[in-house]
């Protein structure tokens with residue numbers, strides 16, 4: 051299991067909060083660690099400067115392309131959308147992929163795989179609205195789980211003042227209706243659903259998540275697969291790319307969300323501090339922007355003025371799937387309950403493995419010459435086996451601490 055809740059363990063103020071998740075090291079912060087050494091060892095190429103066309107490239111023979119930060123955005127047309135769909139392309143090429151989020155009713159797995167997976171965001175209707183979890187709302191949680199503790203991100207004033215607190219559901223239910231632009235609260239808890247079988251059973255299956263290589267990960271460092279997101283009006287996430295550049299999913303059960311999604315290839319406009327690490331036991335690079343795209347400080351972030359993005363509003367019962375490498379930020383205009391999760395499958399596993407290799411400084415000398423002939427599953431298992439034992443041990447220790455803090459007396 052990974053440990054997004056570690057920030058909550060120490061209850062510390064997290065001003066540089068990454069994606070408003072709680073994963074971050076409470077014990078050994080590594081945010082400013084110098085990684086130049088690790089980068090040089092990986093494939094003999096500098097990871098930071100490269101965007102690879104990994105979505106469609108099977109095997110470790112990555113076609114690596116230098117990321118040209120100065121490249122201009124091209125205009126969006128149906129023609130280049132079709133071109134994109136029919137060609138192998140790299141993340142940079144996403145930048146002219148679309149001017150809107152496509153909406154599909156109950157997309158088939160084939161349609162998802164062919165047109166969207168690892169390429170374009172898609173909003174899927176007709177799936178989540180069938181899930182029993184559509185009944186979840188404030189009263190439901192209050193009456194069934196009122197005395198349970200959850201980690202809550204609270205903001206007074208600007209987002210930079212985000213603070214992680216522990217509250218009971220009962221306490222949270224009292225503050226959550228009262229969201230204001232300058233004061234809001236947001237439960238972001240990866241353990242809660244996973245610790246309650248009845249809640250887990252309320253979540254339906256979506257065909258798009260069926261292939262899931264995260265299941266191959268040791269439990270101690272595996273990302274939890276259902277994060278509870280319950281925020282007051284005006285609550286929002288940071289502007290970020292998900293950990294390990296995975297494919298992100300979000301199912302709204304109550305309320306609605308407003309998204310800003312930024313095609314890859316414009317990283318230079320986000321004012322990212324390079325080489326920041328998330329500090330989880332299974333480490334990752336942190337791609338967090340200090341910009342609040344729903345309240346932009348134009349003076350401070352002039353490059354952001356001409357950034358390309360697409361927007362969509364997601365209603366209860368709808369599922370949004372965000373491809374790797376897309377910066378995104380979400381805003382809840384009303385009190386909203388949702389579940390987020392992540393996908394690692396045969397389309398995106400190379401991107402995720404590469405991030406894991408780089409962030410954990412796994413050395414390419416250890417890779418066998420014939421690694422290209424491994425199946426995706428074999429490659430994932432091979433890379434995981436290279437992780438030092440202490441990574442797993444730290445994962446276990448931190449998970450135990452979180453469980454003790456939130457569930458210790460039950």
Ligand SMILES: *[C@@H]1O[C@H](CO)[C@@H](O)[C@H](O)[C@H]1NC(C)=O
Pocket residue numbers: 115133134137138139140142143
């Ligand atoms: C982008 O895609 C086009 C085909 O649509 C291809 O010719 C070109 O090489 C790609 N560019 C990059 C940087 O991958």
Ligand SMILES: *[C@@H]1O[C@H](CO)[C@@H](O)[C@H](O)[C@H]1NC(C)=O
Pocket residue numbers: 156157158159176
């Ligand atoms: C969605 O599509 C699947 C087949 O892809 C089908 O089995 C299912 O019944 C459909 N669901 C709805 C609600 O239409």
Ligand SMILES: *[C@@H]1O[C@H](CO)[C@@H](O)[C@H](O)[C@H]1NC(C)=O
Pocket residue numbers: 097098100101102104291295314315317337375400401402404405
């Ligand atoms: C992950 O996303 C970041 C930010 O766009 C990018 O710089 C990096 O190259 C991506 N990693 C991979 C392996 O594609």
